[in-house]
Amino acid sequence: xxxxxxxxxxxxxxxxxxxxxxxxxxxxxxxxxxxxxxxxxxxxxxxxxxxxxxxxxxxxxxxxxxxxxxxxxxxxxxxxxxxxxxxxxxxxxxxxxxxxxxxxxxxxxxxxxxxxxxxxxxxxxxxxxxxxxxxxxxxxxxxxxxxxxxxxxxxxxxxxxxxxxxxxxxxxxxxxxxxxxxxxxxxxxxxxxxxxxxxxxxxxxxxxxxxxxxxxxxxxxxxxxxxxxxxxxxxxxxxxxxxxxxxxxxxxxxxxxxxxxxxxxxxxxxxxxxxxxxxxxxxxxxxxxxxxxx
DNA sequence: TACCAGGAAATCG
DNA sequence: CGATTTCATGGT
Numbered sequence: 001x002x003x004x005x006x007x008x009x010x011x012x013x014x015x016x017x018x019x020x021x022x023x024x025x026x027x028x029x030x031x032x033x034x035x036x037x038x039x040x041x042x043x044x045x046x047x048x049x050x051x052x053x054x055x056x057x058x059x060x061x062x063x064x065x066x067x068x069x070x071x072x073x074x075x076x077x078x079x080x081x082x083x084x085x086x087x088x089x090x091x092x093x094x095x096x097x098x099x100x101x102x103x104x105x106x107x108x109x110x111x112x113x114x115x116x117x118x119x120x121x122x123x124x125x126x127x128x129x130x131x132x133x134x135x136x137x138x139x140x141x142x143x144x145x146x147x148x149x150x151x152x153x154x155x156x157x158x159x160x161x162x163x164x165x166x167x168x169x170x171x172x173x174x175x176x177x178x179x180x181x182x183x184x185x186x187x188x189x190x191x192x193x194x195x196x197x198x199x200x201x202x203x204x205x206x207x208x209x210x211x212x213x214x215x216x217x218x219x220x221x222x223x224x225x226x227x228x229x230x231x232x233x234x235x236x237x238x239x240x241x242x243x244x245x246x247x248x249x250x251x252x253x254x255x256x257x258x259x260x261x262x263x264x265x266x267x268x269x270x271x272x273x274x275x276x277x278x279x280x281x282x283x284x285x286x287x288x289x290x291x292x293x294x
Numbered sequence: 295t296a297c298c299a300g301g302a303a304a305t306c307g
Numbered sequence: 308c309g310a311t312t313t314c315a316t317g318g319t
Contacts, residue, residue: 030300127301133317134300180315185302221302242300281300 001081006071013063013071020085022108023056029109029282031231033122033135034142034160044152046142047078048115049159051152065152080110088275095268098252099276102283109278112231116199118160119232120214123224124185140177145169166190185219192217203233210235222258230274239265239273247290248280 005016027035027043035045042055042064052075053064063071076082089107093100125137138160145165146158166174167190175183193199202210210233214225223242229235241249241258249255255264269276284290 123300126299128299128314129301129316130299130318132299136317175315178316181303181313182315219302223301227300240300243298244300285300 001084004081006068008068011064013066013068015061015063015071016059018056018059018061018081020089020108021056021061021079021081021110022106023054023061025106025108025282026079026110026112029106029278030131030285031278032112032114033131033138034118044155046149046157046159048074049147049149050074051149051157053152077113080113083110085110085275088272092269092272092276092279095276099279102279105286106279106282109275109282111236111274111278113234114232115160116202116228116232117163117193120189120193120199120217120220120224120228121160121166121186123227123231124189124219125179125182126227127182127219127221127224137177137179141166141174141179144177163190163193167194182219185217188218189220202229207235207237230277236274237266237269237271239269239277242281244281244284244290245277248284251284251290 001018003017007014007016023043027037027045032045035043037043038053040055042053042062044051044053046052050070051065052070054075055062055064063075066075089103093103121141122134122138126134129137142158142160143156145161147161149157149159151157166186169187169190171183171187174186177183179186198213202213205213207229210229211225214220214228215222220228223240226238226240230238230240239245239262241261245261246258249261249264253264255261265273265276
């Protein structure tokens, strides 16, 4: 992002000049499951083995438990700070008044650049589950099988368990995290990813190749594949269709089936489909669009 | 109690 | 083939 001013002082990293960014929108729009809100309005989470506490005050981001080096090596990309969202939002808002309203509601959403394996497992878990339950299942996996990192503000933190670790567990072990029938999906995916590192090369592959690889995993269908591609591989044309997107597309656009919706998204939103989808998803879920009466 | 949850596999006709 | 049913579990 142009005009970012990054300073390190008193063990804090302070970044000023942050625009088109809202922590609440970004962490609570349903794309991630391991950031938790603290009493002071900040959020604490774990990425790549690092515990971060982050707080926003207007155009300022305050990073605790971090360094200037970590900001540039991890958080700048993770938070997608380089991208010009003003341009994306302007282009999408011109499409139609519905999109414009959704963008105004979630104006500070950034698509996080998350880790592939964690995103894959998280969205395997996500099928037919509520977001609050997904968060609990993911945390349970981390506490049982993830590497212990350390304490922050009196609380223990763990890495997301590596595929090599989960591959050595049987699905009954994984099922102790209350993931139900998805345990076997996770166990088989862990073996597959342990034996081939192709997952980590998919960001540089074509969208079609990435989708092909993901769909070959047992328990991964079109929706989960799209989420993994969008949230961890920068495949920004991906347009995941879940129950909420189905509702909002039916209620506000009059589209009735997945095929119609996918074709509309490709034609209308093109390479920005993923951003459009996330604005619509957040808008629909936070406002209960389509649940009863709109 | 019945129904829903950021769906996908198994089964049916 | 497309359409319907089943699948674990927690929340309401």
